[in-house]
Amino acid sequence: MTRPHLWGTTALVASAALTLTACGGSGDDGGIGTINFYSPETADMTEEIAAAFEDQVGGKVTVTSGGTNEIVNQMLAEQDNPRGDVWYGGGGFMPFEFAKENGLLEAYTPDVVADLDLFDGPIQMRDDEWYWIGADIFVLGLAYNTELVSEDELPETWAELADERWRDEIQLPNPAASGTATLFVLSQVMLQGEDAAWEYFDRVVENASAIPDSGAGPTQAVAQGEASLGVAFEFMPYQLQEQQGAPVEFHVPADTPVLVNPITLIADGPNPEGGQRFIEWFLSPEGQQIRADWHYLVANDEVDMRIPLSVADVIDHAMDLDIDWVSDNYDATRQQWADRYGS
Template sequence: MKFKKTLGVVSSLLLASSILAACGGGEDSSSAESNNDPITLYSPETPEFTKELALKYEELYGQKVNVQYAGTNVLVNQMMAEKDSPKADVWYGGGGLLPFEAAVDKGILANYIPDAAADWEVTEDGIKLKHQDGKYVGVEVFVLGFSYNPELVSKEEAPKTWEDLIDPKWKGKIQFPNPAASGTATLMVMDQMMRKGEDEAWKYFDKLVENANSMPDSGSSPTKAVAMGEAHIAVGFDFMAYEQQNNGESVDFVVPDQTPVLVNPASLIENGPNPEGGKKFMDFLLSDDAQQIMADWYHIPISDTVESKTPVSLESVKESAVELDIDWVNENFDRIRDEWKERYQ
């Protein structure tokens, strides 16, 4: 993917912006003072990881970042409840772009694209990088697949396709996140619905739920369960497995044939308490400093100037990527999630 090589200049742009604001008078000076107010970040990403991002931002810009962690759908519901008096400035991460797409018409996302992404095409190499009206921007790339414990499952035996997961031999040995709370699992559900059609997809999930021993709310919990031997197989993103592997746990990852490969975005919140601070944090997420932290946590950075530690590359997974019907997602996201609750909770 030929991402534009503009990300490395973001830090200098931010510095220049700060200098200009400091030199200005009247309204600009007031704006500069408001930028010292804390930034509130809502994120379902790993708490330790988001804390590291927040601390790096605070180190660079001397501005406090308060991180609130919860599952994607929980955070979306919270933002909807707070719509008349928003508490968040930035929403980062949601198991990929589908929850952001579904939120576009809810009136909770503001229009903002950092300068570093201004020249990006909306879609490149079949992967949507940003919203066409500026409601979100991708900051990294995720691959949905299967974690497994090599002490319990051999590489040869590990599932290679989504159909493999419903084999009766995995009964009681699989975990995946709860689609009512997790963006990771919502992506899994919507992908199957788009590819199979709803009737066949519900039949598929009847069997998958039968094989599950747990459906935790957190997107990363199933992979952690695999590491602890509480499950043989887990549905999750690539970086979740490699984080555990780096910690010395017995976890490996399979990129299944035909699976979602998509950006994980960030968005400015409409009428958030600190919009200028929120914009600065959005800019920061596309800077080399933030992209390097993502890479060090085994995420696939969207910047082509930063090299990730993960063995999975965008180039290596392109052939497995499925095309996502974003319009269908926007029309059916809430209905499908509600039906999941009725069927399985």
């Protein structure tokens, strides 16, 4: 199977819980001003992205880091006086749909991807009204420790995580804080139905040795031998392979979410023109390459990838995602998890 074409070069939590980083510029911002960049993605990567924009384009970029749901809650708290300009990342498009429905996003069509189709095969590449644009392709799967689990032991379906075989051997992030985990929970409710899914989660939680707030936490535990399996996105184990030489690999079960991770303009932000400039650069080959170097599967298929995985490798495992259902159930599902298992 050939890899689907994605696009070419033309194509309420207190804010004190979040981390602010101001990247230094050259002093001449080219009239761009300060851009406030919100992102739950890898902190070192987002700081590198900010510094590269300042160097290549101009302006000053201030990064706000935190969990996906922390950032969404901060934008809700700031809605009467928005402080952010651009938001990137959050475990896929689901929190962006929730934010759109709550009036937190501004529609914007970047010139660099103005001809981007709504769908590429089963993958929705952007919002139909351009409230968000897919920047990366995320594949939900399992990080596993190659010294603790052999390939023939790996679960072929998500349902197998409820087996007693995995008692105290798995970790998943906390959906109250992590977009990665929210996607896991929503996808299983869609697949199994409400009652069966929550019975399933009861067993998975019983099997879990820990449920950290960080989306990357389970992969880090797997790399350190503290768990055999961890719910993860594909870039997480590949980053730890390179950074730490960790004995960790990535496995894709059947019927798994494969979706875009978007970037968007925050509604009524203090610097919309600067935010637009940032998004144009972010979706350019120069901006995409930085994330590819961090082992992300970026949406621009002309960029050099650093991971042994392509959309063609996982497309047969991809489940259909009902965006309207996700939008309607996103917040309620997170709350139901918190009520059932604690935040």
